[in-house]
Amino acid sequence: MDNVQRMTQAYSQAPWRKQVQIIGIFLLALVTTAIVAGIYLNITARTTTMGREIQEMQILVYGYHSLFTTPQSGNMPVEELRQDIANLQAQLAYLTSYEVMDARARSLGFRPTEPDEMVYLEIEGYVAPQPVTLAPPPSPVVVSAAGVSDEFNEPLFSWLADQIEQTARLFGEVKP
Amino acid sequence: MKNEHTWRYxxxxxxxxxxxxxxxxxxxxLPYTPQAEAIVNEGKLYERTWHIYYPPRxxxxxxxxxxxxxxxxxxxxGVQVGALQNAETVAFALARVLSTHPEYNYADFYTDLLDVMEAAEESGRAYTQLADFVTPEELAQLKQWAxxxxxxxxxxxxxxxxxxxVGLVYRPRLKRVYPEEALAANILGFVNRDGDGLFGVEQQFNNLLAGTPTGVWMTLDPYRVDEIPEMEEGSDLVLTIDREIQxxxxxxxxxALETSGAEGGTILVMDPNTGEILxxxxxxxMDPNVYWDYAKFFPENQPYNRAVSTEYEPGSVFKVLTMxxxxxxxAVTPDTVFTDTGMFQIGGIYIYNWNYGAWGPQDMxxxxxxxxxxxxxxxxxxxxxxxxYEYMQAFGIGHRTGIDLAAEAYGRLKLPGDSDWYEAxxxxxxxxxxxxVTPVQMLAAISALANEGEMVMPHVVRSIVRDGYQYNPAPQVVGMPISAETARILSEMLADSLEEEASDALIEGYRVAGKTGTAEIPGPFGYESDLTNASFVGWGPVEDPQFLVYVWLEKPTSSPWGSVVAAPVFRQVVEQLVVLMDLPPDAVRAMMGSE
Incomplete structure (x- = not known):
């Protein structure tokens, strides 16, 4: 009797149970989609922001500054930083130009040396100053075979065998 | 009940x-409607921007x-036309701030600015440039006005x-500047308003120095940021010039020009072993920072650098090459004796000495x-x-030396067979x-005497720095017109000559060889003028030459003679050189060498 009642109840409840199941599956799909979409949007937004930042770090994208803003060196694009560096080098060169240095030396009481005032000393191992080197000379890049790690040369099985052997040796050395 | 609602559902x-x-x-x-196409096309206008990249020179x-x-x-x-609020204010402020700017200090600048802005507005342009080469100080003033x-x-x-x-905007860019001002200006040349190198190194190496200004469409799509191209930057140059010596x-x-009254002149200092111009x-x-004054300093297209571009008759310094x-x-030896009767007939003309005198028996x-x-x-x-003439050609007379400076002249050596060559x-x-010849041509030719017979190519560029590497071109020997022995014999002969005549070119403690030159100046109808070009070429120390100096003064008025006006200049140069190059006197070097 009880079984009959239970089956009757289950039968009568079956339609809405089925609906709940369908709704549940639908909501699950919806939530999953929303999570995936959310992650996608988040990543996309971050990628976009980074891309824009990279662009702005490279060049002044829209080309011009307003008179009402002063660019800070912290957010200058690379192009303008290079201009700034070149400008600073020129300013430094002005401050150390021959005329300026000559005037400073004279104001400190120095004067040009006459040949007969020069005293020459022979110093063992003295190396005369060499003209400026602003960058290394071009030389071919030679990758020495000896410099490449064994892992990149030996076959996989050989490496595996070696690792096993090393591990075994390690355990073999363990003293009680 | 159920059927009642079915039709509604x-x-x-x-x-x-x-x-x-x-x-x-x-x-x-919708995507295929004409309206959609128009919107897409309009959108494309904003997906990239035109950017001109000027790599630093x-x-x-x-x-x-x-x-x-x-x-x-x-x-x-410039102004962003759409954002512009008051064109009159912009024109007024710019005209006032730039009133001392060399390019904009003219009366109608204000009205010109108004015209430019009006034209831009009428043509629908988004941006128009109003001024360029505005200095940081002028920009600061504009900001204050704003x-x-x-x-x-x-x-x-x-x-x-x-x-x-509002609407007035600016963009930074670089302009060439010469911190040493007029120092070495003739070697450097200058860069004009358009960014082109003119004269000297700036012109000769313009392509290398300038990099490649490139206009590119920069994408505004953040996903295509890797499409922004790498721009080629200008190379740096290291010259052979020594600033202190220069x-x-x-x-x-x-x-020397002041005391001699000469119109112009040049002094060259070279390392005869390498050809490096010091x-x-x-x-x-002139100061190349104010290159627009060029015509004031060089009227009637005068050579910018007399050392490489002036052709002239060298006079007696040329005798060094003949000997x-x-x-x-x-043909002769140092001991060959010639009896000077005061004249010599060749090709139907008579040759006389500088004083029209007869000097009797003379060795070389x-x-x-x-x-x-x-x-x-x-x-x-x-x-x-x-x-x-074979020897003179071997010395490079009548040919460019190949020096790495713009506008080098050829000189002229008439040869047998030329229509205007005569035996005389x-x-x-x-x-x-x-x-x-040109001064640098004489320098190159005479380098053979100071360098064991080997003639070197004079050059001013020592290194080129490009893509993070420094390239040092090797010095070039361009020929060996005479033997090492001949070079030594003649050096000794000329050093003895200076000592015997107690020349003003002599420097205490250092043995030098050299020769004066006094050249009459030819005109359209021959040598009519009393004016001369005075010169001196010398090198030392004779035992191991480290410098070769050529002095050339154009039309000195204090004295026409090279021995009077040019020889002392050589001495003054060498007195400075031995200090700046750390060259000990001969006695000290001999002592150090013997130890």
Whole structure:
């Protein structure tokens, strides 16, 4: 009797149970989609922001500054930083130009040396100053075979065998 | 009950179905409508921006790394037409701030600015440039003006709109600058308003220095950021010039011009072993930072650098080459005696000495010491024309030296067979008349005497720095016109000559070899003028030459003679050189060598 009642109840409840199941599956799909979409949007937004930042770090994208803003060196694009560096080098060169240095030396009481005032000393191992080197000379890049790690040369099985052997040796050395 | 509502549900279902269907249809239809195409096209205008990238022009250094030519910030100023609020204020402010700017300090600048802005507005342009090469100081003033206008109260201004500089924008860029000002200006040349190198190193290496200004469409799509292209930057140059020596030599030249009354001149200092030019002073000389004054300093297209672009008759310094050729060919020996009767006939003309005197028996050293035209003409005749001119060509006379500076002149050496060559030319050419050279050509030719017979190519660029590497081109020996022995014999002969005549070129403690030159100046109808070009070429220390100096003064008025005006200048240069190059006196070097 009880079984009959239970089956009757289950039968009568079956339609809405089925609906709940369908709704549940639908909501699950919806939530999953929303999570995936959310992650996608988040990543996309971050990628976009980074891309824009990279662009702005490279060049002044829209080309011009307003008179009402002063660019800070912290957010200058690379192009303008290079201009700034070149400008600073020129300013430094002005401050150390021959005329300026000559005037400073004279104001400190120095004067040009006459040949007969020069005293020459022979110093063992003295190396005369060499003209400026602003960058290394071009030389071919030679990758020495000896410099490449064994892992990149030996076959996989050989490496595996070696690792096993090393591990075994390690355990073999363990003293009680 | 159930059947009663079925049709309603059905109708609702159909309705929503229809709406859904229409939405789907529209989704697929809308992208292909003309309106959509227009919107897409308009959108494309904003997906990228045109950007002109000006790579910094390569810098130029002296041999020790002092900056001779660099770059400084200037600004391009313009208006974004759409944002412009008051064109009159913008024009007024710019005209006032730029009133001392060399390019914009003219009366109609204000009205010109208004015209430019009006034209831009009418043509629908988004941006128009109003001024360029605005200095940082001028830009700072503009910013102050902008802030002042911004602080004005917002009251009605009637027909005249509220004063404002809104819409005025700027963009930084680089301009060539020469921190040493006029120092080495003739070597460097300058860069004009358009960014083109003119004269000197700037012109010769323009392509290398300038990099490649490139206009590119920069994408604004953040996902395509990797498409922004890498731009090629300008290369840096390290010159062979020594700033200290250059300054000293320019100072000596300027003093020499003042005391001698010469119109112009040049002094060259070269390392005869490598061909490296250590200094190249020339007058006239201007500050390349104010290149627009070029015409004031160089009227009527005068050469910018006399050392490489001026052709002239060298006079007696040329005798050094004649004697070198004669000794090397075996036509004479140092002991050959020539009896100077005061005249020598060749090709139907008579050759006379500088004082029209007869000097009697002279060995070759005596001929050089007294600078005897008659003797040298005889020497050339002993060699024969073919032999003589082969040697002169081997010395590079009449050819460019190949120096790495712009606008090098050729000079002129008439050769047998040329329509304007006569036998008499052999006689006059032997002592430097009827032949045209440049100072740097003489320097290169005479380097053979100071460098064991090997002639080196003079050059001013020591290194090129490109893509993070420094390239040092090797010095070039361009020929060996005479033997090492001949070079040594002639050096000794000339050093003895200077000592015997107690020349003003002698420097205490250092043995030098050299020769004076006094050249008459040819005009359209011959040598009519009393004016001369005075010169001196010398090198030392004779035992191991470290410097070769050529002095050339154009039309000195204090004295016409090279021995009087040019020889002391050589001495003054060498007195500075031995200090700046750390060259001990001969005695000290001999002592160090013997230890």
């Amino acid at each position: 059905t109708m609702l279902g159909v309705l929503f179905g229809l709406i859904g269907f229409m939405i789907i249809v529209q989704v697929f239809r 390569g810098q130029i250094y002296d041999r020790w790394g002092s900056l001779l030519a660099g770059n400084t910030l200037v600004y391009e100023v 802030e002042s206008y911004d602080d004005l109260p917002a009251v009605p201004y009637g027909d005249t709109k509220q004063p404002s500089l 300054a000293a030599v320019e100072h000596v030249l300027d003093n 200094a190249m002073a020339s007058w006239p000389r 070198a050729a004669a000794l090397d060919s075996g 050293g005596g001929c050089m010491q007294h600078s005897l035209n008659v003797c040298l003409a005889w020497v050339a005749s002993q060699m024969g024309a073919t032999n003589f 030319d052999l006689g006059t050419n032997s002592f430097g008349q009827g032949v045209a």
